[in-house]
Amino acid sequence: MLRIDNLNVRYGSFQVLWGASLTVAPAEIVALLGPNGSGKSSIMNAIMGLVARDADRLEFDGVDLRKTPTHRMLDLGVSYVLERRRLFPYMTVHENLMLGAFTEKNRASTARQLEWVESLFPKLIERRSQLAGSMSGGEQQMTAIARGLMRSPKLLLIDEPFLGLAPAVVGQIADVLMKIRDAGVAIFFNEQNVKLSFTMSNRGYLLESGRLVLGGPSADMLNHPHVRSVYLGI
Amino acid sequence: MLFVVMLEQIVNGLVLGAMYALLASGLSLIWGTMRVLNFAQGEMVMLGGYAAVLGVGLGLPLPVAILAAIVVLFFVGAAMSKALVLPLLNRDDWAFATIAVTLGMSIVLQNGALRVFGERFQQLDYLIDGVAAVGMFRLSWQRVLILCVSVSALAAMGLFLKYSRWGAAIRAVAQDRSAAAVCGVDVNATFLLTFGLSAALCALGAGLLGPITGVYPWMGAPLMIKAFAVVVLGGLGSFQGAILAGFLLGILESVGVMLTSSEWRDVISFVVLIAVLYVRPWGLFGVRER
Numbered sequence: 301m302l303r304i305d306n307l308n309v310r311y312g313s314f315q316v317l318w319g320a321s322l323t324v325a326p327a328e329i330v331a332l333l334g335p336n337g338s339g340k341s342s343i344m345n346a347i348m349g350l351v352a353r354d355a356d357r358l359e360f361d362g363v364d365l366r367k368t369p370t371h372r373m374l375d376l377g378v379s380y381v382l383e384r385r386r387l388f389p390y391m392t393v394h395e396n397l398m399l400g401a402f403t404e405k406n407r408a409s410t411a412r413q414l415e416w417v418e419s420l421f422p423k424l425i426e427r428r429s430q431l432a433g434s435m436s437g438g439e440q441q442m443t444a445i446a447r448g449l450m451r452s453p454k455l456l457l458i459d460e461p462f463l464g465l466a467p468a469v470v471g472q473i474a475d476v477l478m479k480i481r482d483a484g485v486a487i488f489f490n491e492q493n494v495k496l497s498f499t500m501s502n503r504g505y506l507l508e509s510g511r512l513v514l515g516g517p518s519a520d521m522l523n524h525p526h527v528r529s530v531y532l533g534i
Numbered sequence: 535m536l537f538v539v540m541l542e543q544i545v546n547g548l549v550l551g552a553m554y555a556l557l558a559s560g561l562s563l564i565w566g567t568m569r570v571l572n573f574a575q576g577e578m579v580m581l582g583g584y585a586a587v588l589g590v591g592l593g594l595p596l597p598v599a600i601l602a603a604i605v606v607l608f609f610v611g612a613a614m615s616k617a618l619v620l621p622l623l624n625r626d627d628w629a630f631a632t633i634a635v636t637l638g639m640s641i642v643l644q645n646g647a648l649r650v651f652g653e654r655f656q657q658l659d660y661l662i663d664g665v666a667a668v669g670m671f672r673l674s675w676q677r678v679l680i681l682c683v684s685v686s687a688l689a690a691m692g693l694f695l696k697y698s699r700w701g702a703a704i705r706a707v708a709q710d711r712s713a714a715a716v717c718g719v720d721v722n723a724t725f726l727l728t729f730g731l732s733a734a735l736c737a738l739g740a741g742l743l744g745p746i747t748g749v750y751p752w753m754g755a756p757l758m759i760k761a762f763a764v765v766v767l768g769g770l771g772s773f774q775g776a777i778l779a780g781f782l783l784g785i786l787e788s789v790g791v792m793l794t795s796s797e798w799r800d801v802i803s804f805v806v807l808i809a810v811l812y813v814r815p816w817g818l819f820g821v822r823e824r
């Protein structure tokens with residue numbers, strides 16, 4: 301579904317991503333692990349066209365993403381939850397959700413998605429008319445993921461879904477992400493929490509200093525000697 | 535008697551304030567969505583004035599000419615931002631470059647108008663003649679009309695921003711450009727729309743004020759300086775703030791002038807501005823930047 305070959309990202313003359321190749325298939329969760337500054341956000345932003353990039357291949361369902369401006373990505377079926385949620389702080393939760401369906405012409409479909417995301421995150425129902433900026437981190441992350449689902453995407457990209465959240469909320473969100481996958485939406489997310497990420501995902505990649513150094517089924521990733529010694533301290 | 539004069543001055547202040555609000559709300563909207571200060575905003579008033587004059591010259595009835603001027607200016611504003619402002623936004627020095635370009639645009643338009651139309655004042659007719667009199671209190675219908683029309687237009691704009699799909703897009707881009715793009719909002723189209731709407735509000739102002747001040751090449755300049763003061767006073771980027779501050783400044787100036795003399799008009803505005811900024815650097819109705 302998502303196919304990337306030899307993706308490079310440079311900020312000016314400073315290259316931060318070197319020849320990344322990866323794929324995401326329908327209805328699977330793929331985790332991208334890497335330490336601070338390794339280039340996780342840069343990969344996501346490059347897929348979405350938020351930063352300049354070059355690649356031998358960058359396509360989704362056969363469409364060349366190199367020719368797709370950011371605001372057309374959702375129409376193709378690719379949705380993105382940016383790092384640190386990035387809600388519209390002076391809008392209500394409901395307004396935020398409705399902006400997630402900005403390009404949807406079919407009102408019935410929007411109503412259906414709204415019902416679905418509110419069933420995934422029942423907490424949002426009572427928060428509908430609260431300003432997004434005034435909510436807790438966990439509630440904001442739920443709103444951000446919900447907004448990302450409003451336009452019925454086939455693939456949801458999430459940049460650090462668990463960043464700065466209390467352990468209880470982390471578990472809750474991880475559960476919902478698996479439910480979303482089971483509903484047929486593929487998820488590609490990045491994280492620094494190796495254990496949790498490789499436990500809840502189908503496949504994973506490891507990024508170090510701008511290079512993908514490992515990739516494979518998550519269970520194998522968890523047992524890989526390099527991952528175990530460097531990231532799990534075993 | 536003093537009471538009547540006072541009341542008249544307050545109404546005059548509201549009329550003046552309506553003009554400030556029409557200009558400043560657009561200025562604030564552009565700043566809010568694009569972080570660009572449009573120094574050519576006053577010239578949108580001037581072009582709107584000439585568009586209305588030309589429309590009348592072509593034989594259009596005045597209200598139709600003003601409506602046409604509003605539509606024309608919407609496209610002029612959008613086209614100008616597309617040609618001159620958007621190409622700069624991806625540059626590292628966009629903040630300075632956009633100031634230079636809009637300031638340049640302002641100068642070119644003033645001199646262009648001087649070249650094409652000459653320095654002679656062009657007159658627009660009053661939309662309605664006559665004077666409303668309630669007891670000793672007298673007020674020209676044109677001023678009543680300016681107030682009603684501009685307040686309605688600003689309210690309509692506010693409703694558009696709050697409840698329409700593209701209004702939501704403008705607010706979204708203002709709050710987080712990348713997040714808006716990811717939601718499927720065409721950010722560049724939103725910029726053009728914002729510029730177009732701001733220019734349209736200016737054209738409305740010109741159609742209303744033109745009969746009182748005349749239409750001439752540099753008619754936008756003094757309004758523009760005040761509009762900047764109003765935008766800062768109301769809180770940079772706040773649409774409602776610009777409107778409220780516009781009316782407030784209009785009233786303060788008119789009443790202040792009555793108590794002192796007309797040379798003091800600009801002094802009053804800027805003393806108020808400086809005093810407010812001293813106490814509330816983020817403006818009267820703005821929100822503190824985090």
Ligand SMILES: Nc1ncnc2c1ncn2[C@@H]1O[C@H](COP(=O)(O)OP(=O)(O)OP(=O)(O)O)[C@@H](O)[C@H]1O
Pocket residue numbers: 311316334335336337338339340341342343383
């Ligand atoms: N806009 C930018 N301009 C210049 N350099 C940048 C920019 N954004 C990121 N970088 C650099 O690119 C490298 C990768 O950054 P990126 O944000 O992709 O890493 P990350 O893995 O997401 O980090 P984190 O875990 O902190 O979110 C870092 O060295 C960073 O300093």
Ligand SMILES: [Mg+2]
Pocket residue numbers: 340341342383459
């Ligand atoms: Mg990051």
